[in-house]
Amino acid sequence: MNGFVSKMTGWLALWLGVVGLLATVSLLLFFVGPDTLSLTGALSDLLNSVVGFLSAVLASVLYLALRRLMPRLSLVLVIGAWAGAIAIAFGSWLILTGRSGVELSSYYSFVGNGLIGVWLWVLNRSTRREGVWPRNLSLLGLIAAAFLMVGLLGLYGVLLQLDGNDFPPLVLAAGISYLGIAVLYPIWCLLLGRWILVRQQDSA
Numbered sequence: 001m002n003g004f005v006s007k008m009t010g011w012l013a014l015w016l017g018v019v020g021l022l023a024t025v026s027l028l029l030f031f032v033g034p035d036t037l038s039l040t041g042a043l044s045d046l047l048n049s050v051v052g053f054l055s056a057v058l059a060s061v062l063y064l065a066l067r068r069l070m071p072r073l074s075l076v077l078v079i080g081a082w083a084g085a086i087a088i089a090f091g092s093w094l095i096l097t098g099r100s101g102v103e104l105s106s107y108y109s110f111v112g113n114g115l116i117g118v119w120l121w122v123l124n125r126s127t128r129r130e131g132v133w134p135r136n137l138s139l140l141g142l143i144a145a146a147f148l149m150v151g152l153l154g155l156y157g158v159l160l161q162l163d164g165n166d167f168p169p170l171v172l173a174a175g176i177s178y179l180g181i182a183v184l185y186p187i188w189c190l191l192l193g194r195w196i197l198v199r200q201q202d203s204a
Contacts, residue, residue, distance in 0.1 A: 003065030004132045007200050012061060014193030016054045020186030023047035027182070045092035048109065051181065052088035055116045056081045062123065069126045077119045084115030103171055104163035110154030110174040113181045117148025120185070137195060140188045147180030 003009060026044040059081035067074040091108030094100040124141035127133045154174040156162075162170070 003062055004127060005196050005199060006061075007197065009058070009061055010193045010196030010200060012054065012058050012193070013189045013196065016051065016058060017186040017189030017191075017193060019047055019054060020051045020181070020189060023051055024182040024186070042096055045096055048181070049085075049089040049092045051186075052085035052112055052116065055119075056085040059116075059119050059123075066123060066126060069130060070122065073122065077122055080115045081119040084112040084119075087112030087115065101163045103168065104157065104161060106171055107154035107157035107162065107174065110151035110177050111158055112151070113148045113177040114150070114152030114154070117145045117151065117177070117180065120148060121145035133192065134195065137188070137191055140184065140191065144180045144184035144188050147184055148177050150174060150180075151177030 023044055026040045026047060029040040030044055056078075059078045063074055063078050066077070070077075087108050089112075091105040091112065094108065095102065095105035120141055124133075124138045124145060128135060128138035128142070151174050153170065154177075157170055157174075162168075
């Protein structure tokens with residue numbers, strides 16, 4: 001269970017939170033910055049991809065620790081996290097290269113968020129049950145995971161290859177997952193990283 005509180009886990013979670021918040025800020029600038037719309041939009045897509053892959057790396061780092069609690073499911077969860085990272089990156093690639101409109105690229109990103117959310121949900125349920133992390137931290141992780149998993153609704157749009165540049169009801173519904181990836185998840189990562197690193201410093 002040491003992997004749950006290792007210094008590597010702490011630093012990785014901290015950097016994940018920072019990159020996640022930078023992605024959110026860049027998206028806000030995309031909507032309010034009239035002179036840098038294309039630059040900040042592309043930056044937001046790239047940072048979202050980085051968040052996805054860092055999440056998959058974090059899932060891999062925690063794999064051995066989680067396997068002790070869930071021997072049969074842990075590998076499936078890590079594979080799901082990597083599949084989510086790839087889906088997010090593919091969605092960003094589609095919009096950056098002009099191969100799809102906002103709608104289809106969003107569906108891929110939402111599904112990726114949802115897959116990462118499944119891993120995050122199981123992770124926080126397990127650590128909460130074992131008392132590995134503070135209960136309020138695990139609770140925040142569960143809430144963030146719930147928002148992320150709403151993104152799995154986007155699978156309908158992916159399977160049907162729905163596309164366009166508008167925001168139909170399915171996009172708006174699945175878009176609830178963005179609150180998880182843009183706000184709740186980065187905050188959870190920052191708090192987790194800080195808690196681990198302070199704990200490591202106190203025990204040194």
